[in-house]
Amino acid sequence: METDGTHSRRTFLKAAGATMATVSVAGCTGSPKDTSSGGGDGPSGTLMYSRGARNSTLDIHVTTSGEDVKVTNQIYDKLIDFKPGQNQITGSLAKEYTLDGTTASLTLREGVKFHNGDEFTAQDFEATYRRLTDPEYKHYIGKKNVSAYSNIVFGQIKSVSVVGDYELEIELTKKFAPFFRNLAIFAGGVLPKSEIESGTDFSTTAIGTGPFTLDQYEQNGRQIRLRANENYWNDGPEVSKVIFSTVGENSTRVSQLISGKTHIIDGIDPDGVSRIENNDGVSVQQKVGLNVGYLALNMERMKPFRKKSVRKAMNYAINTKVIVEEIFSGLATQSSQPIPESVMGYNENIDPYPHDPQQAKTLLKEAGHGNGFNMELAVFKNPRPYIPSPIQTAEQVKSDLSAVGINAEISQMSWEPYLEYTQTGKHDACFLGWNTDNGDPDNFYYPLLHPAVESPDGQDWVSFDTDGYQTTNASGWANQEFMSSVEEARSITGSVQEREGLYREAGKLAHDEAPWVFLDHTNVLRGVSNSVSDYNVSAVGGPFLRTVSVE
Amino acid sequence: MASKWFVVKRLLLLVPVLLGVATLVFAVLHISPGDPARVMAGQRASQEQVEMVRQEIGLSDPIWVQYGRFLADTAQLKLGESYVLRPNQSVASILKNSIPTTIELAVYGQLIGILLGLPLGVISAIKQDSITDHITRIGALTGISVPIFWSGPIVIILFSVTLGIFPTNGRIAQQYFLSDTWLFFGHELPRTGLITLDTLLLARYDAFVSAVRHLVLPASVIGFYSMALISRMMRSSMLEVVRQDYIRTARAKGQGERITFLKHGLKNAFIPVITVIGIQFGTLLGGAVLTETVFGIEGIGMILVDAIDVGDYPVVQGTVLVFALLFTLVNLGVDITYSYLDPRIQQ
Numbered sequence: 001m002e003t004d005g006t007h008s009r010r011t012f013l014k015a016a017g018a019t020m021a022t023v024s025v026a027g028c029t030g031s032p033k034d035t036s037s038g039g040g041d042g043p044s045g046t047l048m049y050s051r052g053a054r055n056s057t058l059d060i061h062v063t064t065s066g067e068d069v070k071v072t073n074q075i076y077d078k079l080i081d082f083k084p085g086q087n088q089i090t091g092s093l094a095k096e097y098t099l100d101g102t103t104a105s106l107t108l109r110e111g112v113k114f115h116n117g118d119e120f121t122a123q124d125f126e127a128t129y130r131r132l133t134d135p136e137y138k139h140y141i142g143k144k145n146v147s148a149y150s151n152i153v154f155g156q157i158k159s160v161s162v163v164g165d166y167e168l169e170i171e172l173t174k175k176f177a178p179f180f181r182n183l184a185i186f187a188g189g190v191l192p193k194s195e196i197e198s199g200t201d202f203s204t205t206a207i208g209t210g211p212f213t214l215d216q217y218e219q220n221g222r223q224i225r226l227r228a229n230e231n232y233w234n235d236g237p238e239v240s241k242v243i244f245s246t247v248g249e250n251s252t253r254v255s256q257l258i259s260g261k262t263h264i265i266d267g268i269d270p271d272g273v274s275r276i277e278n279n280d281g282v283s284v285q286q287k288v289g290l291n292v293g294y295l296a297l298n299m300e301r302m303k304p305f306r307k308k309s310v311r312k313a314m315n316y317a318i319n320t321k322v323i324v325e326e327i328f329s330g331l332a333t334q335s336s337q338p339i340p341e342s343v344m345g346y347n348e349n350i351d352p353y354p355h356d357p358q359q360a361k362t363l364l365k366e367a368g369h370g371n372g373f374n375m376e377l378a379v380f381k382n383p384r385p386y387i388p389s390p391i392q393t394a395e396q397v398k399s400d401l402s403a404v405g406i407n408a409e410i411s412q413m414s415w416e417p418y419l420e421y422t423q424t425g426k427h428d429a430c431f432l433g434w435n436t437d438n439g440d441p442d443n444f445y446y447p448l449l450h451p452a453v454e455s456p457d458g459q460d461w462v463s464f465d466t467d468g469y470q471t472t473n474a475s476g477w478a479n480q481e482f483m484s485s486v487e488e489a490r491s492i493t494g495s496v497q498e499r500e501g502l503y504r505e506a507g508k509l510a511h512d513e514a515p516w517v518f519l520d521h522t523n524v525l526r527g528v529s530n531s532v533s534d535y536n537v538s539a540v541g542g543p544f545l546r547t548v549s550v551e
Numbered sequence: 552m553a554s555k556w557f558v559v560k561r562l563l564l565l566v567p568v569l570l571g572v573a574t575l576v577f578a579v580l581h582i583s584p585g586d587p588a589r590v591m592a593g594q595r596a597s598q599e600q601v602e603m604v605r606q607e608i609g610l611s612d613p614i615w616v617q618y619g620r621f622l623a624d625t626a627q628l629k630l631g632e633s634y635v636l637r638p639n640q641s642v643a644s645i646l647k648n649s650i651p652t653t654i655e656l657a658v659y660g661q662l663i664g665i666l667l668g669l670p671l672g673v674i675s676a677i678k679q680d681s682i683t684d685h686i687t688r689i690g691a692l693t694g695i696s697v698p699i700f701w702s703g704p705i706v707i708i709l710f711s712v713t714l715g716i717f718p719t720n721g722r723i724a725q726q727y728f729l730s731d732t733w734l735f736f737g738h739e740l741p742r743t744g745l746i747t748l749d750t751l752l753l754a755r756y757d758a759f760v761s762a763v764r765h766l767v768l769p770a771s772v773i774g775f776y777s778m779a780l781i782s783r784m785m786r787s788s789m790l791e792v793v794r795q796d797y798i799r800t801a802r803a804k805g806q807g808e809r810i811t812f813l814k815h816g817l818k819n820a821f822i823p824v825i826t827v828i829g830i831q832f833g834t835l836l837g838g839a840v841l842t843e844t845v846f847g848i849e850g851i852g853m854i855l856v857d858a859i860d861v862g863d864y865p866v867v868q869g870t871v872l873v874f875a876l877l878f879t880l881v882n883l884g885v886d887i888t889y890s891y892l893d894p895r896i897q898q
Binding site: 048050056057059062063064142143144145147148149151152203204215216218220221222223225243245246247248249252261262414416417419420423437447452468469470471472 | 584585586589590591592593594595596597598599600601603604607608635636637638639640645648649719720721725728729847849860861862
């Protein structure tokens, strides 16, 4: 026994020693060969897009993340799409589309093939629609998985009928003007029926009719490689490969762009902008975003905010010019109303509230708050596109408010708990923002300022606890006049002018009633290498990479 | 020599350990604020949608029902599906993808630690109180005292940003994509997930170089820390051994210093060091949380941090359980090794 033990101990030690030696030798000899090709296959034919986050999934029916969509937008086509770089829609898989009352008729494009070779028909759309909305359907995605976009994109649909292989008739529950724009949202992408019904896992595979096919989904979505769809029905694609990669650090992405290791980057901070501008061969492309950043004043929790003059005083007290020009380095514009300029119904006669502490004090005095009051100022910690420096913004607001006698206490939270906090109305005032889904004014006015419930008589706010309350309305505002304008406007399917007029009024009303402190509309920024041509920065529906070519 | 009973007993002890860990992580998750249903449903979801999600994932059930269900599922090795991080994907598959990453990093870190720590410890002991010894000891003290969340960014600033020698983050340069399978005498075998091994198996030598370059900084940071512990242990163990009678005997009979130290001393001094190396390996797995976060490497450590951030209960629970399991198994391995090295130790 003793000998055996000794023996096995020696053998063990020897074996361990030998393994260690082999490993270390292998480690030494492995490196010198083949180092020359470290630079990779270079830009020709391959477009490289670097961003800060990875994909969590490829399933357009599950995701709510803008990061995920950057990739799926290359793979899936929708019936309707946005025009590259513009806030306008155009037919995509649908050649023609008309909305007559509550009936939408669509004629589909013929001869379009999915990446798996299937021919695209109206049945594919029907199956896609049922996957997302119909619990009776065998291949329904499941209540747990279905994203809020199910409601946004298809929520107004009563029924979908396949009239022929290339004819669809969609019946809506009521007249709804933004319907076609909603079909252009990413979740409106069309999946092939055969793959839905064979149980394909769409979270890591993607099969659409789009300009690029999925080649590899690597490292849990950190690296994604697409290949050109050579049978694509529309213009493009111009590059044979697209690589999406994840580089967490903002400054590293900028360095990669400058050193030619990537072609397009997003998530650029002011520091990155100046670095890019100081380098040849790369440039910053920007466009006013279809977004808004604001400070929502919770009228349910904070009694002073129930007085219009106090809300206006808040707008006068806060120096949004400094926020936009200094804190956001001029990469944003001051906001005067809930929608930015390129959205229909923008009222150019409204100016942003000027910074006027005196006026603010007067208004506060009139309202009986001459000595100010105490309030909480809730803010999220990490940058969001519409408020790129949240903490500094909150500090600025705090100091502006203290100048007119209002004592604000900042409370910081990370995004997820923050959402829950603000949507359940626990805040006094909170910073929030919104990126549009479809570029329609309804997509700002309705979710952000309409409570979706009736307000009690003679009261222009409602409680967050009201059954059916729209939680994205973070101020509790429920102005009857505003509500009816917005409701009417969303139901006008005939005259665009009439709709536009109603939104112009709604914008004026929101400005005057001031349920928010209107802060900013940020620019959409992309760092682009000069070897890239025909890339259009898009504020909605992008990135459009099919027309892009690389030298 | 470890008896079978010892191993069986230790494996049985895993059950209460894991039960305790499971209970603790469940309690902490449910006590801490945050509503996963709200996060899952997203900013645009209505109250009804949030409520529907909450019911679907069972969060509206009484807490003891949820606890019971969690234990029952875990006992059957059902770790559930991710809520937010990788919606729809099973926690098992997420872990399967990320565990090799963490293990690879820990193994390389440990290798660096051993290869540097052992010789330094021996030298330090042989030349006790010399300048070399002092420098080594100061180095070791620094290694133990400097936390990874500080040394990580410092080496990134130095070697990546300033000198530009090594990449800052990730596992491999962005242009490399590896195919999912490799050929072994005509058979397609799946990748191992160990990127340095995979690139070699796929005969992608340029990708291998890239993978190694990406590993250098994180593995060194971990390695420095473990080198510090190993060299200290090696030194003190060596010093203890050289005071033993048999060393004095060896010297008395006129044997050369080199053979006395290396042949008689070193071997015996190894025993406690091996233990430290083993235990250290477990700690390295834990240290992965910091290292992976700093270097943007997607192993279980980073997954855990991300999952905690968004309140992805199933992923947090699964990851913590796997950590606990790995740690316990490594410790068991150490105990077994110990009895191999020193037969006097009865277990």
